[in-house]
Amino acid sequence: ELKVEQNPLFLSMQEGKNYTIYCNYSTTSDRLYWYRQDPGKSLESLFVLLSNGAVKQEGRLMASLDTKARLSTLHITAAVHDLSATYFCAVVPSSNTGKLIFGQGTTLQVKP
Amino acid sequence: ETGVTQTPRHLVMGMTNKKSLKCEQHLGHNAMYWYKQSAKKPLELMFVYNFKEQTENNSVPSRFSPECPNSSHLFLHLHTLQPEDSALYLCASSQDPGRLNTEAFFGQGTRLTVV
Numbered sequence: 001e002l003k004v005e006q007n008p009l010f011l012s013m014q015e016g017k018n019y020t021i022y023c024n025y026s027t028t029s030d031r032l033y034w035y036r037q038d039p040g041k042s043l044e045s046l047f048v049l050l051s052n053g054a055v056k057q058e059g060r061l062m063a064s065l066d067t068k069a070r071l072s073t074l075h076i077t078a079a080v081h082d083l084s085a086t087y088f089c090a091v092v093p094s095s096n097t098g099k100l101i102f103g104q105g106t107t108l109q110v111k112p
Numbered sequence: 113e114t115g116v117t118q119t120p121r122h123l124v125m126g127m128t129n130k131k132s133l134k135c136e137q138h139l140g141h142n143a144m145y146w147y148k149q150s151a152k153k154p155l156e157l158m159f160v161y162n163f164k165e166q167t168e169n170n171s172v173p174s175r176f177s178p179e180c181p182n183s184s185h186l187f188l189h190l191h192t193l194q195p196e197d198s199a200l201y202l203c204a205s206s207q208d209p210g211r212l213n214t215e216a217f218f219g220q221g222t223r224l225t226v227v
Contacts, residue, residue, distance in 0.1 A: 044218075045216070100216055
């Protein structure tokens with residue numbers, strides 16, 4: 001059974017600082033997603049990573065994928081308060097294209 | 113707005129009630145999904161429909177009954193639920209699960225409370 005684990009689960013950081021959220025998964029996958037969820041809101045798609053070594057950047061967020069290590073990272077550069085949210089990674093197992101398996105989520109709190 | 117609309121947004125029901133959650137997508141997608149989001153747990157995939165056919169039932173109790181009359185609409189019929197079924201129920205849709213770059217778009221969710 002595919003397991004997706006994120007760490008840390010909670011992150012409190014100061015504005016202007018950098019940090020990385022990690023997402024490990026337990027079986028082969030050909031795609032990985034990062035989503036953002038604000039309190040009481042739906043999930044918003046941030047990145048789709050499709051191949052080993054893929055790197056995508058949007059504003060202060062950069063995501064990367066290492067399929068050999070079964071690891072994805074979401075790097076936050078010079079955090080701002082607006083980035084406070086819960087971030088989820090999700091993986092589609094290679095054996096089942098219809099199943100999106102989520103990590104537990106990382107709640108990010110950026111303090112002024 | 114993601115193009116996926118869920119109703120109602122909030123629902124309180126007794127354990128003997130029957131209710132239904134509705135999801136509608138305006139994106140022309142072929143696949144639709146139900147997820148359950150409980151406090152302090154990962155999102156749990158419940159059901160997947162692809163071209164109106166159920167392709168995944170993730171060992172969901174029979175008190176949850178999905179229905180997909182067409183590719184744009186998905187229902188979740190609820191019957192004799194338990195308090196531990198209280199959660200946020202999220203609907204999602206995607207163009208084609210088989211395509212490598214497909215993305216899932218989520219609705220706002222229905223916050224269900226079973227009393």
